[in-house]
Amino acid sequence: MSLSSAPESSKGKLNGLGKALQNVDLDGHDLPPSPAPSSPRNGRKYALATELVFTESNDQYNASSVPIYQSATFKQESATGGGGEYDYTRSGNPTRTHLERHLAKIMNATRALVVSSGMGALDVITRLLRPGDEVVTGDDLYGGTNRLLKYLSTNGGIIVHHVDTTNPNAVRAVITSKTAMVLLETPTNPLIKIVDIPRISTLTHAANPSAIIAVDNTMLSPLLQNPLDLGADIVYESGTKYLSGHHDLMAGVIAINNPALGEKLFFTINASGCGLSPFDSWLLLRGIKTLGVRMEKQQANAMRIATFLESHGFKVRYPGLLSHPQYDLHWSMARGAGAVLSFETGDVNVSERIVESARLWAISVSFGCVNSLISMPCRMSHASIDAKTRKERSLPEDIIRLCVGIEDPEDLVDDLSRALVQAGAVKVTVDGFRALGAETRLGGDSDEDSTAEKEQSKDLASVSPLA
Numbered sequence: 001m002s003l004s005s006a007p008e009s010s011k012g013k014l015n016g017l018g019k020a021l022q023n024v025d026l027d028g029h030d031l032p033p034s035p036a037p038s039s040p041r042n043g044r045k046y047a048l049a050t051e052l053v054f055t056e057s058n059d060q061y062n063a064s065s066v067p068i069y070q071s072a073t074f075k076q077e078s079a080t081g082g083g084g085e086y087d088y089t090r091s092g093n094p095t096r097t098h099l100e101r102h103l104a105k106i107m108n109a110t111r112a113l114v115v116s117s118g119m120g121a122l123d124v125i126t127r128l129l130r131p132g133d134e135v136v137t138g139d140d141l142y143g144g145t146n147r148l149l150k151y152l153s154t155n156g157g158i159i160v161h162h163v164d165t166t167n168p169n170a171v172r173a174v175i176t177s178k179t180a181m182v183l184l185e186t187p188t189n190p191l192i193k194i195v196d197i198p199r200i201s202t203l204t205h206a207a208n209p210s211a212i213i214a215v216d217n218t219m220l221s222p223l224l225q226n227p228l229d230l231g232a233d234i235v236y237e238s239g240t241k242y243l244s245g246h247h248d249l250m251a252g253v254i255a256i257n258n259p260a261l262g263e264k265l266f267f268t269i270n271a272s273g274c275g276l277s278p279f280d281s282w283l284l285l286r287g288i289k290t291l292g293v294r295m296e297k298q299q300a301n302a303m304r305i306a307t308f309l310e311s312h313g314f315k316v317r318y319p320g321l322l323s324h325p326q327y328d329l330h331w332s333m334a335r336g337a338g339a340v341l342s343f344e345t346g347d348v349n350v351s352e353r354i355v356e357s358a359r360l361w362a363i364s365v366s367f368g369c370v371n372s373l374i375s376m377p378c379r380m381s382h383a384s385i386d387a388k389t390r391k392e393r394s395l396p397e398d399i400i401r402l403c404v405g406i407e408d409p410e411d412l413v414d415d416l417s418r419a420l421v422q423a424g425a426v427k428v429t430v431d432g433f434r435a436l437g438a439e440t441r442l443g444g445d446s447d448e449d450s451t452a453e454k455e456q457s458k459d460l461a462s463v464s465p466l467a
């Protein structure tokens, strides 16, 4: 760090050398601080596609890629006067700050904070709660979120209400003066249900102004949805997914507009030590730069797969499909449908065989990666929700989740077709194939459904999230 970046209060405390060396580093260079953290103070200036790749930095060598400050400590300039902006990486690190400011910009927030995983982000957020507080949340939630809330209700004195958050009246019915937080996911994981963020934010704040609306935006990323603009107080995401895009790091992101809330969350991150490491901060920053192109391709591919499955008689859950019961609500909040979809076969064993017959589709938890994944949520990502609770919440045991990547879409369709046939999930005829039980499920008119692929007019490629 050049001496010019020392705070005013510490200048002049440099054993008499301060005045002479004020703007000069140890090698005699008169340089700006390195790096002055990125991002315009006054928010987005350009279209999102541009902002994703555009970062500002006053790096002393004009490094195009922000340096990785792989240092746990930062030397102080005096024993009494503290030092520069950083002293210890748990409390702050220039690479992490650069990333946080970049994220604040693209998430339309005044402040963003990055931690070591998506669950770490939720852990930080739920530490705002006190024993006796009540949380209202959904009945279709990521398994890890459900697990943490269950832990808090068992061990932390928090009362958790799981309701159908697709019904704002069901949420309103349980809001009381004790409600401290309403925690929403939309689309939900894995049933892809849509939750009305503006309506729930408004009704919650009207009923209890101190209740915080926290939204998990992992399924869509800031490219496709900005919950803070829709009335939420906190948005968080697993940076392990779309933001990074390559399944090579774990990260969690929290964004807020309220400075006092930001300070409380930062306090917990510093106190508990879950801030993102410098290397992972750098990797995440790199991933974010390609979010736009990745997501556009992934959701175009997802649309192709969803249409393919639906046209062959499967029950598909995807908000890009006109058949999604909350299609209009989704598009009133989001700029795209994302790239996660689920479908049912009606038989757990058949579903297992499909998953195991796929070749291009990796059997894996998680989503948002450039390569396509297939999973059975009840056995994998949501296995921590016990079978009884899964049944009570109508989570179908046979549900298959597809997380679509950037491969050639016809290769993906071919591989899936082969897996469906090999697993015995379809009836093969001279004209093609049809999901077993499709006629019963769809009321017997197979011709009507076989034209779905052609009729599906919503071309996601033409709905650019980047505009």
Ligand SMILES: Cc1ncc(COP(=O)(O)O)c(C=O)c1O
Residues within 6 Å of the ligand: 117, 118, 119, 120, 142, 144, 145, 185, 189, 216, 218, 219, 237, 238, 239, 240, 241, 250, 251, 252, 366
């Ligand atoms: C919707 C959702 N939120 C949060 C998380 C937690 O993120 P992480 O795995 O980065 O802890 C996940 C997946 O793990 C998820 O699917």
Ligand SMILES: N[C@@H](CCSC[C@H](N)C(=O)O)C(=O)O
Residues within 6 Å of the ligand: 142, 144, 189, 364, 365, 366, 367, 380, 381, 382, 384
């Ligand atoms: N064994 C893990 C499962 C992680 S699931 C990851 C992701 N959110 C998904 O939905 O696939 C655990 O117990 O948390």
